[in-house]
Amino acid sequence: MQKNKIEASGGRGSNQTFKSVPVTIQVNGRKFTCDVEPWTTLLDLLREKFELTGTKKGCDHGQCGACTVLIDGKRVNSCLTLAVMKDGAEVTTIEGLEREGILHPIQKAFIDQDAFQCGYCTPGQICSAVGLLSEGHAKTDDEIREEMSGNLCRCGAYPNILAAVKQVLQEKKVSP
């Protein structure tokens, strides 16, 4: 390497005035209307503007699944979803799963099976599990493991997450 070499970095883009776009999104049954910048992610909108901080940011690149929410019933990485793309959509976050003081069966199963430690990946895991259960194609242990592999857990609670999903599948079998 040449000594005393000078290098400049940064300066990518130009200074700019941001134009906002109005969006209306139904979150957990409540209608939110607001102006967002076109590059605002659904994740940042939920956390910073709607104060629904249950949905977590773990990488902001769609690699960890902590930001998983349900959009029109399907599990989606909210960090890879621009808010403007979801105008008119129905979003369910972790805060919307409990109904009238009763936990969703998967929330209860996560507590029963100790399917978390620090709790940071948990909302994403739970939303992902809810999505998985409605997809209906995970039946064996290996299928559940595979289908839950989009959600990282650094605490390593995986065996208990598997047990929690199985608990709900079992309950469904008993009382359809």
Next chain:
Amino acid sequence: MKESQTWIGKPVSRVDGYAKVTGAARYAAEFKSDGLVYGVVVSSDVTKGKILKIDSRSALACDGVIEVITHENRPKVSFWNRKFGDQDSPPGDHFRALYDSEVYYSGQPVALVIAETFEAARYAAKLVVITYELEEYETDFHSRLEEAYAPKETKPGFEKPKSRGDADEAFSQAPHKISAEYDSPTQHHNPMEMHATTVVYEGDDTYTIYDKTQGTANSQAYVCQVFGLSPKKVRVRAPFVGGAFGSGLRPQYQLYLAVMAAKKLQRSVRVVLTRQQMFSFGHRPASVQTVKLSAGEDGVLHSVGHSVTAETSQLEDYMENVVSWSGMLYKCENVEVKHELVKADIFTPLDMRAPGATSGLFALESAMDELSYEIGMDPLELRLANYTEKDQNYFGRSFSSKELRACYEQGAAKFGWSKRALKPRSLREGKKWIGQGVATGVWDALHMKSTASAEFTSKGELKITSGVTDIGTGTYTILTQIAAETLGLNLENVTTSIGDTDFTPAPLQGGSWTAGSMGSATQAACFAVREKIFKLAKKLPDSPFSDAELSDVLFEGGEMLLKKDPSRSVSLNDVLKSSRVDSVKAEGTSAPNYLKELPHARNTHSAVFAEVKVDADFGMIEVSRVVVAVAAGKILNPKTARSQILGGVVWGMSQALFEETVTDHRLGRILNHSFAEYHIPVNRDVPEIDVIFVPEADSIVNELGVKGLGEIGIVGTAAAVANAVFHATGKRVRNLPIRPDKMV
């Protein structure tokens, strides 16, 4: 008489579980404040040099951008480098972000862009133009091994390696010997929650700081020292911490930058690092180790040699206990151990789950496996042949308790070890080679001075408070259990609030010492409250306890009752009401009793049995099952305890097969700083893990006899997996991780 209720040892569900499954638990980046602004960190693109110029004009011209803080316009910080030290800092000059124009490593924070919205700050951060004068660098310590040195001053907690006997002579005379070199890569903690700090500016130079930390007191002291603030004006809170594994043991730069910005702007500020920036501070150091073992025909060790050379930064001498375990895990008269460092142009390494033991035991326990094949002896038999009841590192002192033999026995029985053929490549199932390996784990049972507060109110509620954090370990739950049991209450009547410097001071949460130390402190606080309530009860008119001593009464079902005549009882809240007292409060402390503790080695132990399947064509390795037997004193909560061990085992598997921070040493930059490329296990990678807790009574380690579980699950696991890979394939991989390309 009400039914007696005990909580210690019960598999109680986490008391913070509801908050965690409903999204109600708030982490550092999730606290709101009026007028909150957002800071985004600009990281150095170069590896070493000087900043010649920072041009912030374009960034500042963006809508909503408030300020760009650099070394040129930052607020005043302490002139004294030692003020940047903390409870876990190694000796040396401590790193100071935005202090001057020096760039020490790639990814170093060099500016903070602050804007009204996160989006504006993120965008503007890319517009800052920085001109550097480049300097030569070396990020690969392997190329400087001849410069290895042993620092004179060492880090707190570091044990100077102690050799004994004549290992060289014994090695040269022994009939069986092995000598091998083991390589461990750099690893980054990567908790799921990225490091974040929200500083709420309360006016009048007063701050409430929500920080991602393993020590609220550590963050508070650091901020006060660095910025010259009074602790009365700085409150640090961390009610929930999204994992840490050591990354929160030192105050990280997002805390420093967020406070700096809040101080400069007199506004509330949030700074959240990106996942890429999670690779720009502490990490498990890369190291090279040499292990030399020799033994007789009977497997009895004649000598143990273990030396390590590890990377550190230009600024600080980071050291962790890599080789000391080799002097105490097996009986041997001749031991030679050495620990040296090599400086590289990187950030200072940092304690990461079971620091030192993780890499040290990988090497030692792999070498033991190699020795067993050299002798032709079962690897478990070899370990039993060298079992020790004495800690030879410290003049042969005895262990406070050691049920490692039972771990071997129970683990082996559950795993079916006796059916294993010794010969490698002897088991195949279709296209897969199957192998089984064993390794021993050991960690310290440390005791740190800890304080907790207990307050019992006339409504029958017990409140436990302390500054300690819960990084996912289950601290909330075990403290609640201990408190409820001590005062004979239901769990619902106990509220535990922690992670706040307004509460009684607690040590860093780390080293597996929290459960034993904080648990004992909580118990002491509750004992003190009990005594106060008892004294009030004695003074009541017609008190059934007027002639009784505290030892004559039981606390059960919310009542106090005479042991001799349980029908004579009074409810605790009635005692307070009748005494016209609203609440009874006491602090409890647990501190090491050196006279009692030092004459003994205090350790947790484990035996790990792993089975792997290796694809014969492609070298893909799958861990198919793990049995781990753990001896860690009293188990406070088998449910959360099991989770701790599961997590540790997953970390050990990850160490064996996945984790590696890869640096392009030509550029001096990390290549895989994302979750897509820094591999950690996913659900599909993790098999059934059997956790056995071997009963172990200990009256020495602390008042509760609890040894802690945070690290014992990881140590030993990587070697068990690596040994299983050898058994499956006949290939000994000594440089981690064991990727498929090393198999084919």
